[in-house]
Amino acid sequence: MAQTTGEGARLKAIYGAEWAWRGAQQADSEETERSGIANRLADVGPAAQKQRLNYWLKVRAQLQAIDQTALSPRERDDYMVYKTQIDALIDGQVFRDYEKPLNSDSAFWSDLAYGASASFRTEADYRNYIRQLNDVPRYFDQNIDNMRAGLKRGFTPPKVTLTGREASIARVADAIPRDTVYFKPFLNLPSGFSDSLKADLQAQAEAAIATRVIPAHKKLLTFMVTDYIPKARAGLAAADLPDGKDYYQAQIRAYTTLDLSPDDIHAIGLREVARIRADMQTIMTEVGFKGSLGEFLTFLRTDPQFYAQTPQDLLYRAAWVSKRFDAKAGDYFGRLPRRRFGIYPVAPEIAPFYTSGRGGPGAYWVNTYDLKSRPLYSLPALTLHESAPGHAFQMPLAMENKDLADFRQRTYISAYGEGWALYAEYLGLEMGLYETPYERFGYLSYQMWRAARLVVDTGIHAKGWTREQAQAFMRDNTALSEHELTTEVDRYITWPGQALSYYLGYLTIKEARQKAEAALGDRFDIRAFHDTILDLGSVPLPLVTARVDRFITDGGKGPYSETP
Incomplete structure (x- = not known):
């Protein structure tokens, strides 16, 4: 103590x-x-x-x-x-x-x-x-x-x-x-x-x-x-609301915990979109697709092989992915949450306008409305984000960590929580949870989706973008269905700044890990690193960076490592 x-x-x-x-x-x-x-x-x-x-x-x-x-x-x-x-x-x-x-x-x-x-x-x-x-x-x-x-x-x-x-x-x-x-x-x-x-x-x-x-x-x-x-x-635009420019900057600060301008964030987004497009092209070559990225995205949006036939089938597939994670969880995490989660369909009264899924303590909600908008190749990334090791994993760990003050156990800072959940999608690559090139493309599309948010959110709220311009940017760069990209763009329009938290949080965690791996070499233990990040609860991003610096100074010892 x-x-x-x-x-x-x-x-x-x-x-x-x-x-x-x-x-x-x-x-x-x-x-x-x-x-x-x-x-x-x-x-x-x-x-x-x-x-x-x-x-x-x-x-x-x-x-x-x-x-x-x-x-x-x-x-x-x-x-x-x-x-x-x-x-x-x-x-x-x-x-x-x-x-x-x-x-x-x-x-x-x-x-x-x-x-x-x-x-x-x-x-x-x-x-x-x-x-x-x-x-x-x-x-x-x-x-x-x-x-x-x-x-x-x-x-x-x-x-x-x-x-x-x-x-x-x-x-x-x-x-x-x-x-x-x-x-x-x-x-x-x-x-x-x-x-x-x-x-x-x-x-x-x-x-x-x-x-x-x-x-x-x-x-x-x-x-x-x-x-x-x-x-x-x-x-x-949020900038057109009363005190709009100050309001949007406050939203950026609240959701990212960083002092970045809209121009800074827009530039990061454009850089990451370009990088991910190159990775997408690699997978298109791997599956032998001869057309353009736009034509490949149309193929993914329209071919029946990529879609569940019934709502229950979509729920079953989500459960299968979550159990495949369970089989490997012990290799990547030293401390696992006691609380389990259920998988539920999104309530029909809100499903038409709701996200593809959402997770938290005890629950992973899967949107089974309009099945032709819910591609199976994206389901592994969605499940890792919303269930385990994402929201339904990180949040219970914080709540069960009695070494933290209540305000750290039971509150949620979006930059950390969404950044961790996006990192959880990335971790699926290392864990071998994307079984086909199309599922790996689904992962990249989700990465692109979050990187594109940096461009779209700042474009709408600080640069005068229209709804149609934002939709076109999402359509041209992600494999999201037309229904999903429409509902998502509307979410960014009505919820200024929230969409920025995901990718900026992910970059912070990913860059902190790369720094630790480079500094520690053979002493780097992935389980100790993940335990260190999750032991924090939900925190501002600068604290993630500072804590990993201490992790490096301590020789890579995690919070549950045995003392020699």
Whole structure:
């Protein structure tokens, strides 16, 4: 156990108090991944938002008063991670991100629906969830009021990206209670519950959905269709939003944890796109394809051999890839997470606008909508990214690492998390998990997809690119289907900066590994390196670099290496 300094004790007191307060403020937030089911939804009204800003400003002032030179190395790490979190939280309040609680593929109502997939264990969990269901009208009303405020100042997603997005609301608004996603936790109640308790919980849930949840969705649907979508802004660029250039730079800082300009990032993207195109040409030669890259991409998008025939077949193939990783995991990782994950189809109410997959603690969601848009040659890369050793592997490891403070166990910094998941795709090459040249091309296409994001995101938000220009760039350089590249470009338009985190995070981890391999030579142990990276939890990218420098100084010894 690391020794605590006097300044370290001050730091611990600050983040301990704030973390407890943050949890109370964000009762329903997946960001904090707290145990148990909250008994209410978050207060997102203006008074609460102002209180949060004032609180976090005071916390930042307290942090600035700490003498960092008096902190131990571990405490300095904590300081950097925590300060990055607080700065991002403050920026979110200053720019009033809560007035735009939706993007093209997710929103406050769909995030709430995914709460139905949480782990319910006790009677208290189920009763607390029923309390959440009864709280939905208040929560929706506050979000609608925030969206009205955003609408008034032109702070909305672009109208073109919102077309049809009301469908996920309508699915609930037009449903009977037992057919909604909110009733799913009550379909298979624990066997230890008595029949009378099961009946009581089901009746209360059904009543809450009928009298509170469905009417709230009807009200939201009317607002979206008659008011919000028709009046949403026409422009695309974040730079055109109120305080747009500063807002976009703050988004870059939040999602990449780096001080890079849009021009810097755009140039990195163009460089990497050119490099990956050369690798793609090598595989085209390997399979004997005689045409251009564009013709090869058309072949991949249209040949039936590359697509599953049924949704279940796609799920089976995803499970097969994940089990092939399990067979080799011990050769590449010294510490494995205890928590397992399930594989689930993306809910039909959001699938048409959702990404191809998403993962996290306990779950890997595979989008089975429109199978002709879900190529099997990309499935290994997708699975490695979203399940193991990506999100469903890294996040549980952080949560299970009791040597980390709570704020490091249970929060997510996109540059690290998405960078690690993209590195996980790369690791599939070394592990032999891409079995055919087409699967290796699928891996390259996914690498290209993330590199192209650097170009497209900055092109849209800082360089005046049109939606069609962004789509064309993705179409010309990746093997994404037309459906996928359309939904992805809309995601970048409505979620400025988030798409930048993947490739910049990957480059940081990959370059840190290359540096360690060069410095350590035969002493480099891949298991110790991966354990060192994953032992950090979710951290700013400069801390990854600094930690690997210490790994090199320590002779390549990982956090779980035996002491001689």
